[in-house]
Amino acid sequence: MAATKYLLDESRMPTHWYNIMADLPVPPPPPLHPGTLQPVGPDDLAPLFPMALIAQEVATEREIEIPEPVREVFRLWRPSPLVRAHRLEKALGTPARIYYKYEGVSPAGSHKPNTAVPQAWYNAQAGIRKITTETGAGQWGSSLAFAGALFGLEITVFQVRISYDQKPYRRALMETYGATCHPSPSNLTNSGRAILAKDPNHPGSLGIAISEAVEVAATHDDTKYALGSVLNHVLMHQTIIGQEAMLQLEMAGDDPDVVVGCTGGGSNFAGIAFPFIGQQLRGKGKTKQRRIVAVEPAACPSLTRGTYAYDFGDTAHLTPLTKMHTLGSTFTPPGFHAGGLRYHGMAPLVSHLKQLGLIEATAYHQNDCFAAGVLFARAEGIVPAPEANHAVKGAIVEALRCKEQGRSEVILLNLCGHGHFDMTAYSNYAAGKLVDQAYDEGELAMALSGLPSVPEPA
Amino acid sequence: MAATKYLLDESRMPTHWYNIMADLPVPPPPPLHPGTLQPVGPDDLAPLFPMALIAQEVATEREIEIPEPVREVFRLWRPSPLVRAHRLEKALGTPARIYYKYEGVSPAGSHKPNTAVPQAWYNAQAGIRKITTETGAGQWGSSLAFAGALFGLEITVFQVRISYDQKPYRRALMETYGATCHPSPSNLTNSGRAILAKDPNHPGSLGIAISEAVEVAATHDDTKYALGSVLNHVLMHQTIIGQEAMLQLEMAGDDPDVVVGCTGGGSNFAGIAFPFIGQQLRGKGKTKQRRIVAVEPAACPSLTRGTYAYDFGDTAHLTPLTKMHTLGSTFTPPGFHAGGLRYHGMAPLVSHLKQLGLIEATAYHQNDCFAAGVLFARAEGIVPAPEANHAVKGAIVEALRCKEQGRSEVILLNLCGHGHFDMTAYSNYAAGKLVDQAYDEGELAMALSGLPSVPEPA
Numbered sequence: 001m002a003a004t005k006y007l008l009d010e011s012r013m014p015t016h017w018y019n020i021m022a023d024l025p026v027p028p029p030p031p032l033h034p035g036t037l038q039p040v041g042p043d044d045l046a047p048l049f050p051m052a053l054i055a056q057e058v059a060t061e062r063e064i065e066i067p068e069p070v071r072e073v074f075r076l077w078r079p080s081p082l083v084r085a086h087r088l089e090k091a092l093g094t095p096a097r098i099y100y101k102y103e104g105v106s107p108a109g110s111h112k113p114n115t116a117v118p119q120a121w122y123n124a125q126a127g128i129r130k131i132t133t134e135t136g137a138g139q140w141g142s143s144l145a146f147a148g149a150l151f152g153l154e155i156t157v158f159q160v161r162i163s164y165d166q167k168p169y170r171r172a173l174m175e176t177y178g179a180t181c182h183p184s185p186s187n188l189t190n191s192g193r194a195i196l197a198k199d200p201n202h203p204g205s206l207g208i209a210i211s212e213a214v215e216v217a218a219t220h221d222d223t224k225y226a227l228g229s230v231l232n233h234v235l236m237h238q239t240i241i242g243q244e245a246m247l248q249l250e251m252a253g254d255d256p257d258v259v260v261g262c263t264g265g266g267s268n269f270a271g272i273a274f275p276f277i278g279q280q281l282r283g284k285g286k287t288k289q290r291r292i293v294a295v296e297p298a299a300c301p302s303l304t305r306g307t308y309a310y311d312f313g314d315t316a317h318l319t320p321l322t323k324m325h326t327l328g329s330t331f332t333p334p335g336f337h338a339g340g341l342r343y344h345g346m347a348p349l350v351s352h353l354k355q356l357g358l359i360e361a362t363a364y365h366q367n368d369c370f371a372a373g374v375l376f377a378r379a380e381g382i383v384p385a386p387e388a389n390h391a392v393k394g395a396i397v398e399a400l401r402c403k404e405q406g407r408s409e410v411i412l413l414n415l416c417g418h419g420h421f422d423m424t425a426y427s428n429y430a431a432g433k434l435v436d437q438a439y440d441e442g443e444l445a446m447a448l449s450g451l452p453s454v455p456e457p458a
Numbered sequence: 459m460a461a462t463k464y465l466l467d468e469s470r471m472p473t474h475w476y477n478i479m480a481d482l483p484v485p486p487p488p489p490l491h492p493g494t495l496q497p498v499g500p501d502d503l504a505p506l507f508p509m510a511l512i513a514q515e516v517a518t519e520r521e522i523e524i525p526e527p528v529r530e531v532f533r534l535w536r537p538s539p540l541v542r543a544h545r546l547e548k549a550l551g552t553p554a555r556i557y558y559k560y561e562g563v564s565p566a567g568s569h570k571p572n573t574a575v576p577q578a579w580y581n582a583q584a585g586i587r588k589i590t591t592e593t594g595a596g597q598w599g600s601s602l603a604f605a606g607a608l609f610g611l612e613i614t615v616f617q618v619r620i621s622y623d624q625k626p627y628r629r630a631l632m633e634t635y636g637a638t639c640h641p642s643p644s645n646l647t648n649s650g651r652a653i654l655a656k657d658p659n660h661p662g663s664l665g666i667a668i669s670e671a672v673e674v675a676a677t678h679d680d681t682k683y684a685l686g687s688v689l690n691h692v693l694m695h696q697t698i699i700g701q702e703a704m705l706q707l708e709m710a711g712d713d714p715d716v717v718v719g720c721t722g723g724g725s726n727f728a729g730i731a732f733p734f735i736g737q738q739l740r741g742k743g744k745t746k747q748r749r750i751v752a753v754e755p756a757a758c759p760s761l762t763r764g765t766y767a768y769d770f771g772d773t774a775h776l777t778p779l780t781k782m783h784t785l786g787s788t789f790t791p792p793g794f795h796a797g798g799l800r801y802h803g804m805a806p807l808v809s810h811l812k813q814l815g816l817i818e819a820t821a822y823h824q825n826d827c828f829a830a831g832v833l834f835a836r837a838e839g840i841v842p843a844p845e846a847n848h849a850v851k852g853a854i855v856e857a858l859r860c861k862e863q864g865r866s867e868v869i870l871l872n873l874c875g876h877g878h879f880d881m882t883a884y885s886n887y888a889a890g891k892l893v894d895q896a897y898d899e900g901e902l903a904m905a906l907s908g909l910p911s912v913p914e915p916a
Contacts, residue, residue, distance in 0.1 A: 004468065004530070004533035004534060005468060005533060005534075007465050007467070009465070010462065010463060072462070075462035075463060076462060076463075076541070076838065076839050077839070083534070087608070105563065106839075107835075107838075107839030107840055107841075108839075109878070113839075146839055149835075149836040149837075150545070150836075150839075168881070168882070168885060169627075169878075169881035169882070169885075170881075171885075172881035172882065172884045172885035172888070173841065173881055173884075175884070175885070175888050176832055176835050176836075176841055176881075176884045176888065177835060177836060178836055374634055377565075377607075377634050377635060378607040378608075378634075378635060378636055379607075380534065380565075381534050381535070381564075381565030381566075381571075381604055381608075382565055383565075383631065383634055420567070420627075420878035420879065421878065421881075423626070423627035423628075423630035423631055423634075423879075424626070424627070424630065426630045426631075426633070426634045427626060427627075427629075427630035427633065430630070430633050430634065
């Protein structure tokens with residue numbers, strides 16, 4: 001019997017993040033100031049982020065060192081395990097070899113602490129005492145709360161009100177770590193008050209919560225803002241996942257044919273995929289050509305149905321314009337349980353790779369993804385987060401293709417988090433109460449027609 | 459900086475359970491048939507358990523092999539990590555070195571799968587198709603549900619009705635693994651119907667749920683019953699915890715002065731402690747003498763306030779009589795959040811060791827334990843289960859004693875599970891709403907006065 005888990009010794013944990021900017025054949029289009037339509041500079045971002053993170057956002061070196069105090073925290077749960085899914089393979093009857101990289105071992109239960117910890121540390125180093133952020137279901141908010149506790153930072157989280165009311169457990173986790181959590185829209189900001197004046201019972205949205213968090217950071221000298229996905233430096237912080245997986249697959253004597261991750265803002269996908277893509281780019285066709293598959297929800301399909309265009313990152317239009325696959329910043333996806341994938345846009349770097357033909361994208365419906373998650377749980381024991389179910393579904397589709405074709409390919413998937421705080425969704429799935437709501441085609445067309453007009457560069 | 463985690467290679471995972479019966483200076487008093495007051499024989503237990511487990515219950519060999527198919531499942535999460543709690547030490551300012559063995563990495567989030575998996579496997583080997591059990595909050599029920607999914611067994615869980623209604627997430631976990639969960643009392647058994655006839659809104663109790671599960675197993679040939687603690691074979695299955703910890707502490711170059719675990723039925727405590735106690739017993743004073751500390755809730759203090767006497771294991775008096783520290787089988791502890799420690803008795807083997815002076819016991823109040831848990835979460839990231847908070851509290855008390863005495867002792871604690879499904883309790887604690895209910899002294903006296911009369915052996 002081959003081993004099940006591949007555990008890296010702490011001494012082999014990567015010491016540097018991998019920056020894919022160094023290996024891209026074409027640089028991605030720059031973010032633009034929405035007023036001037038000129039590229040955004042460090043000064044534009046200074047009110048929100050410490051300089052070290054702004055430098056990482058525009059860095060082009062291939063490797064950036066992970067500070068030792070950050071690595072010290074990572075050792076609480078990293079290197080995370082790579083597991084050969086023997087039992088899932090058997091359940092599927094596939095000749096494929098399936099491996100999952102399991103990020104649910106982190107204290108907050110997902111990959112998000114991989115960036116929350118360095119973001120908190122760089123802020124603390126810059127003398128910042130307070131960080132604001134937004135959160136939907138709470139994966140990101142609880143990760144930043146954890147990181148804040150470690151470095152003595154006050155964390156204020158604006159949580160979308162409907163989640164704040166409906167999911168008290170994630171909030172309790174944030175509070176246990178010592179963070180303060182406000183339902184958004186709140187009376188604490190101008191943007192919140194403006195919304196509440198119109199509708200005192202407004203359920204909130206991620207766009208509004210971003211506006212509130214950004215407003216607080218922009219108007220307080222001792223306070224910065226943190227984002228859990230989308231930005232270049234956030235994606236780079238996640239590359240420790242793929243770098244570890246590469247070493248662990250070496251231990252297993254295997255090399256992936258297909259790498260699968262789920263995509264919302266793009267950070268966990270980038271984390272598993274970028275190191276493999278970079279290896280191929282540097283190999284210039286001499287290394288094994290792998291398929292890199294992004295899996296997104298059919299109800300919010302930015303990569304498969306969105307337009308590649310400049311757009312705002314938030315509904316309130318406070319952010320720079322970035323070129324990305326977008327459903328339009330006014331698009332409201334229907335409700336579904338993978339809250340971490342409910343975003344109208346896609347990370348500019350992931351979008352750029354899609355545009356260059358370096359990655360594939362596919363979309364699945366919620367019920368199909370939960371069916372995959374339940375199959376995985378019964379075979380491997382771990383109940384995946386609803387977001388991670390998309391990657392599981394993608395991997396199962398590849399494994400069944402291998403079965404049909406009689407091919408023993410190696411499939412690597414990123415199991416980005418556990419579903420311990422999402423059991424209501426599993427309960428509803430089991431009871432047949434989950435609905436695969438489709439987005440409104442008319443609304444999508446409307447949102448896309450409202451994309452800002454940005455002239456092509458000369 | 460010393461390493462944080464000590465990970466054993468899978469190849470070093472223990473291949474045998476450790477049976478403390480082989481090393482005891484005096485054998486424990488035998489369980490008795492309540493009618494004849496004669497020692498219970500294998501035939502008495504045959505309707506409820508497969509013969510392999512009955513044999514383990516009375517075995518006296520020092521080592522019993524863990525079947526390979528069970529070890530194969532264990533490799534999904536075992537060996538579990540041993541972690542040096544550097545950050546907790548720093549937060550306490552103690553010269554003590556604190557290590558925690560973390561069992562929350564199992565799929566069900568606690569140590570319970572260590573016995574659920576072998577119990578399910580031995581039943582499957584004996585041709586059993588169905589297992590019944592009871593559960594309170596659901597740690598044990600979800601672990602057996604997970605194990606049942608792996609070996610194709612139908613698992614039926616009778617869950618105390620008030621928990622069934624109040625804690626839907628653990629139930630959703632059981633159902634995701636494919637188990638059937640009934641609120642108890644139910645209309646499915648005579649014992650359940652009798653209770654409901656008197657009170658259709660009865661909130662249920664562990665005693666009633668045991669009666670229902672035992673009744674179903676005793677009246678169906680293809681169905682057996684499984685228990686998650688208390689019995690000798692269950693405690694033995696947990697010794698893999700302490701055996702691994704021993705190897706991991708060797709890697710760290712340390713040897714514990716104090717071993718701390720929480721006690722309800724006694725299984726996780728036995729798991730961490732028995733291998734160390736056995737080593738001392740075999741060393742006959744020539745090995746390091748360690749203190750072994752059991753920590754129990756002040757509201758249900760069987761080891762510190764109970765009587766060492768023969769008593770029933772359940773309130774309905776269906777079980778054999780076992781000699782143990784008991785608060786009386788009719789004693790109802792006040793409500794508190796560490797549901798896994800809310801049991802009137804203590805495992806006979808743990809009680810026997812207490813009687814022999816080989817272990818110490820201490821009791822703490824709920825709010826003190828939650829304060830310890832929050833401190834731990836902010837330092838180490840992991841939010842412990844309310845049960846595990848008792849072990850954390852016990853370890854912190856020892857670490858602060860070391861600080862006062864200027865001693866750099868080595869403290870090992872068993873962090874038996876995470877609190878992801880217990881965040882309501884943390885929420886209430888943060889809001890100052892947790893009450894340290896004391897048990898009723900009059901009720902305790904009454905329960906103890908009702909202990910069955912068993913003549914001392916000649």
